Amino acid sequence: MFPYLNIDVEKSIDEFIETNKKLSNGVKYMMDIKDLESDSTPKDISYTEDKMKLYHYKSQCEKVSKTPTLIVYALVNRQYMMDIQPDRSVIKKLLESGLDIYIIDWGYPKQEDMYLTMDDYINGYINNAVDHILKTNNVDKVNLMGICQGGTFSSIYSSLYPEKVKNLVTMVTPIDFGVDEGLLFKWGKHLNIDNMVDAYGVLPGDLMNSGYLMLKPFQLMLDKYVNLVDNIHKPDIMTNFIRMEKWIFDSPGQVGETLRQFVNDLYKGNKLVKGELKLGDKEVNLKNITMPLLNIYAEYDHLVPPSSSAALNDLVSSTDKELASFSVGHIGMYVSSKSQKEIAPKLANWLLERD
Amino acid sequence: MYTQKHYENFMENVFDSQKKMFDMWKNTVVPCSTEKESLKDPSFIDSSLEMMNKWNEVNSKFFENIMDFSKENPVYSTYDKMFSSMNSYNTLFNMWKDFQDKAFNTNPFDMNSFMDSWKKQYFDMVGTTFSPVLPQKVQKLYKDSIDIYKSHMTNASNLFKPWTDNSAPLNELYTKTLMGDANAFVEFTKLLKENYESSYGKFFDIPTLGLNRNYFEVNLKSMESYINYINTTNEFTSTLYKVAYETMENIISESLNMGKENKEPQSFREFYEYWWRKNEEAYNNLFNTDDFAKLLSHVVDSGVNFKKDFDNVLEQQFSFLPFPLKSDLNSLYKTVYDLKKQVRDLSKKID
Numbered sequence: 003m004f005p006y007l008n009i010d011v012e013k014s015i016d017e018f019i020e021t022n023k024k025l026s027n028g029v030k031y032m033m034d035i036k037d038l039e040s041d042s043t044p045k046d047i048s049y050t051e052d053k054m055k056l057y058h059y060k061s062q063c064e065k066v067s068k069t070p071t072l073i074v075y076a077l078v079n080r081q082y083m084m085d086i087q088p089d090r091s092v093i094k095k096l097l098e099s100g101l102d103i104y105i106i107d108w109g110y111p112k113q114e115d116m117y118l119t120m121d122d123y124i125n126g127y128i129n130n131a132v133d134h135i136l137k138t139n140n141v142d143k144v145n146l147m148g149i150c151q152g153g154t155f156s157s158i159y160s161s162l163y164p165e166k167v168k169n170l171v172t173m174v175t176p177i178d179f180g181v182d183e184g185l186l187f188k189w190g191k192h193l194n195i196d197n198m199v200d201a202y203g204v205l206p207g208d209l210m211n212s213g214y215l216m217l218k219p220f221q222l223m224l225d226k227y228v229n230l231v232d233n234i235h236k237p238d239i240m241t242n243f244i245r246m247e248k249w250i251f252d253s254p255g256q257v258g259e260t261l262r263q264f265v266n267d268l269y270k271g272n273k274l275v276k277g278e279l280k281l282g283d284k285e286v287n288l289k290n291i292t293m294p295l296l297n298i299y300a301e302y303d304h305l306v307p308p309s310s311s312a313a314l315n316d317l318v319s320s321t322d323k324e325l326a327s328f329s330v331g332h333i334g335m336y337v338s339s340k341s342q343k344e345i346a347p348k349l350a351n352w353l354l355e356r357d
Numbered sequence: 358m359y360t361q362k363h364y365e366n367f368m369e370n371v372f373d374s375q376k377k378m379f380d381m382w383k384n385t386v387v388p389c390s391t392e393k394e395s396l397k398d399p400s401f402i403d404s405s406l407e408m409m410n411k412w413n414e415v416n417s418k419f420f421e422n423i424m425d426f427s428k429e430n431p432v433y434s435t436y437d438k439m440f441s442s443m444n445s446y447n448t449l450f451n452m453w454k455d456f457q458d459k460a461f462n463t464n465p466f467d468m469n470s471f472m473d474s475w476k477k478q479y480f481d482m483v484g485t486t487f488s489p490v491l492p493q494k495v496q497k498l499y500k501d502s503i504d505i506y507k508s509h510m511t512n513a514s515n516l517f518k519p520w521t522d523n524s525a526p527l528n529e530l531y532t533k534t535l536m537g538d539a540n541a542f543v544e545f546t547k548l549l550k551e552n553y554e555s556s557y558g559k560f561f562d563i564p565t566l567g568l569n570r571n572y573f574e575v576n577l578k579s580m581e582s583y584i585n586y587i588n589t590t591n592e593f594t595s596t597l598y599k600v601a602y603e604t605m606e607n608i609i610s611e612s613l614n615m616g617k618e619n620k621e622p623q624s625f626r627e628f629y630e631y632w633w634r635k636n637e638e639a640y641n642n643l644f645n646t647d648d649f650a651k652l653l654s655h656v657v658d659s660g661v662n663f664k665k666d667f668d669n670v671l672e673q674q675f676s677f678l679p680f681p682l683k684s685d686l687n688s689l690y691k692t693v694y695d696l697k698k699q700v701r702d703l704s705k706k707i708d
Contacts, residue, residue, distance in 0.1 A: 010623050010624055013623065013624040014624045014625035014626070017624055017625060017626045018625065113686065113687070113690060114690045114693065114694075116687070116690060117690060117691055117694040118694070122698075126701070185641075185644050185645065188644075188645065188647075188650050189644075189650050189653055189654070191650070192647075192650040192651050192653070192654040193654050193657065194654060194657070194658045194661070197658055197661050197662070197665075198657065198661050200665065201661045201662075201664050201665045201668075202661075202664075203687065203690075216644070217644075218637060218641075219637070219640055220633040220634075220636050220637040220640070221633070221637055224633060225633050228629070
C-alpha cells in the first residue's frame with residue numbers, strides 16, 4: 003500500500019474501518035443534534051437607524067457600572083459571535099461582572115446601502131448610537147469596545163469625539179496596515195478594490211469568505227471536517243461545531259463604498275498611522291485619543307497580525323494605556339475556554355476599575 | 358494578311374532558335390555527360406535545369422514571334438498556355454528544389470524567411486499558370502483577387518505569428534508538462550495567455566460599425582472578458598498545481614529519509630496529518646509571495662471584469678422589457694442616499 007513507508011498496515015486498516023463506522027453512525031447522531039440558538043442572552047432593541055440596530059442587554063447582576071459600554075463589532079460577520087452559546091458567552095460574562103452592555107448589529111446590507119461610506123458608519127451610525135446611549139442614560143461618556151474592524155472604527159471615533167469616550171478597548175484590531183505580515187495585508191495591497199466595488203456595489207459575503215478560507219486552505223477546508231468525524235458521536239462538541247460553522251458562513255455583504263475606502267486608505271495607503279485619513283470633512287488624528295486604552299491582541303491571529311494591533315499604543319496620547327495578549331487565535335478570543343476564564347474577566351475588571 | 362516580311366522574319370527566327378538551342382545543348386549537356394557521377398552533382402542538375410529553362414524560353418520566344426501576326430488565333434493561345442504551363446511547372450520545380458536545398462542543407466533552417474519566399478513564389482506561379490487561361494476581361498479581376506488574397510494572407514500570417522514564433526517553446530513546454538515538469542506547466546499556460554493576448558485577443562477590440570454597433574461591441578467585450586478570465590484562472594490553477602506536485606515530491610523524499618531514521622508515520626492517520634501540514638506550509642509559502650498576491654489580484658480582477666461586461670450584455674438584452682435594470686436601481690439608490698443624507702444634516706441643524 004505504501005511501499006516507501008513503513009506504515010503499520012493493520013493499524014491503518016483499523017483506523018479506516020473505525021472512521022467509516024463513525025461516519026455511518028454519524029447520520030443518526032446528527033439527527034439528534036439540536037441547533038441551539040446563538041445570540042440568546044436577553045436584550046432589547048434600544049435604537050434603530052436604517053439597517054443598524056442598537057441592542058441593550060438586560061442586566062444580570064444587582065450592581066451595574068455607571069458608564070455604559072458600547073460594543074462595536076466589525077462589518078464582517080455577525081456580532082453574536084460574542085454571544086455564541088450560553089456557556090461560552092463573553093457578553094453574558096461581562097454582564098455577570100456588572101457591566102452595562104450595548105451592542106451594534108449592523109444587519110445585512112443590501113444594494114440600496116451600497117453608497118454608505120466610512121463617514122456614514124462612524125460619524126453617522128456610531129455617533130448617533132453613542133448620542134442615544136448618552137441621552138438615555140443621562141451620562142456624558144460611554145466606554146467603547148471595538149472588535150477587529152470595529153476596533154479600527156472605534157479608534158477613529160475616539161479620535162474624532164474624545165469628549166464622548168471614557169475608556170477605549172480595542173480587540174484584535176488592525177491599526178498599522180504597513181506591517182509586512184499577514185496574508186490579508188499582503189493580498190489587500192494588490193487588490194483592485196475599485197473594480198470590485200464598481201461591479202458589485204455590495205460585495206457578497208460568500209466572496210469574502212472564500213478569501214478567508216484561502217488563508218489556511220487545508221486546515222479550514224479539509225482537516226477541520228476530517229477531525230469532525232472523530233467527534234461525530236459527541237453531541238456537545240457537534241452542537242458547538244455546527245453553531246460555529248453557522249456563524250462563520252453567516253456573512254453579510256460588504257458595503258462597497260466603505261470597503262473601497264477601507265482598502266484604499268488603510269490597506270494600501272496606511273493613512274490612519276500616517277495621520278492622513280479623512281472622514282467627510284474631518285481629519286483623523288490618533289493623537290487625539292487621550293482616554294485610557296486597553297489594547298488586546300491574539301498571539302495566533304492569522305487575520306490581523308499582532309504587530310498591526312500593537313502599534314496603536316504608540317500612536318495615542320493616552321497616559322493610561324495597556325497592551326495585553328492571549329495565546330489564542332482571532333476567533334478564539336471570544337469562543338475559547340480562555341475567553342471565559344481569562345479574557346472576559348480581564349475586560350470587565352479593567353473597565354470597572356476605571357468606571 | 359501574311360506578308361513577305363512576316364515570312365522572312367519567320368525563317369530567321371527558326372534558324373536563330375535552332376542555332377541557340379544547339380549551342381546551349383553543347384554547352385551544358387555535353388561536358389557533364391563525360392562523367393557518370395555528374396548525375397549526382399547538384400551543379401549538373403542546375404545546369405540541366407538552366408538548359409531546360411532556356412530551351413523553354415527560346416521556344417516561347419520563337420512561337421511568340423511566329424504567331425505575332427495572329428494573336429487572336431486559337432493556335433497561338435494554345436501554345437501560349439502550353440508554355441505558360443511549362444513555366445509554372447518549372448517554377449514549382451524551382452520551389453521544390455529550393456525547399457530541398459534549404460530544408461536539408463541549411464543549418465540552422467530559417468523557416469520564416471523560407472516560408473516568405475515560398476509564399477511569394479507560389480503566388481507568382483499560380484498567377485502565371487491560371488491567369489492566361491482566363492478570358493482577358495476577367496484577368497484583371499483575377500489578378501486583383503490575388504492581390505487581395507495576398508493582403509489577407511499577410512494579415513492572417515501576422516495574426517498567427519505569435520503562435521508560429523512560439524510553436525517550438527510551446528511544444529517543448531507541453532512535452533515537459535506531460536513528463537511531469539510543474540514549472541513547465543506554469544510557463545506553458547503563461548505563454549498560451551500571452552499568445553492569445555497578442556493574436557486572437559485583439560479581434561475582440563475591433564471597432565464595429567452600423568446600427569447595432571454598440572450591441573456587437575458589448576457582446577465582443579463580454580466574450581473577451583470571459584476568455585481572459587479563463588486564461589488567468591488557468592495560470593492561477595497551474596501555479597497551485599505546481600506547489601501540489603512539488604510538495605508531493607518533497608513528501609515522498611522526506612518520507613524515505615524518515616524511514617531511514619525510523620521516524621516515519623506509523624499509521625495512515627499519522628501520514629495524513631503529516632501530509633496536510635506539509636501542504637499547508639507549502640501553500641502558505643506560496644501565498645506569502647508578492648507574485649502570488651499579484652496573480653490572485655489578476656484572477657479576481659478578470660472575474661470581476663467578466664461580471665461587469667456580462668452584466669452589460671444582460672442589461673442590453675433586457676432593456677426592452679418592462680422592468681427596471683440594475684443601473685436604473687443604482688441611480689435610484691444614489692438619489693435616495695443623497696436625499697437621506699441631506700435630511701439627516703438638516704435634522705441635526707434643526708435639533
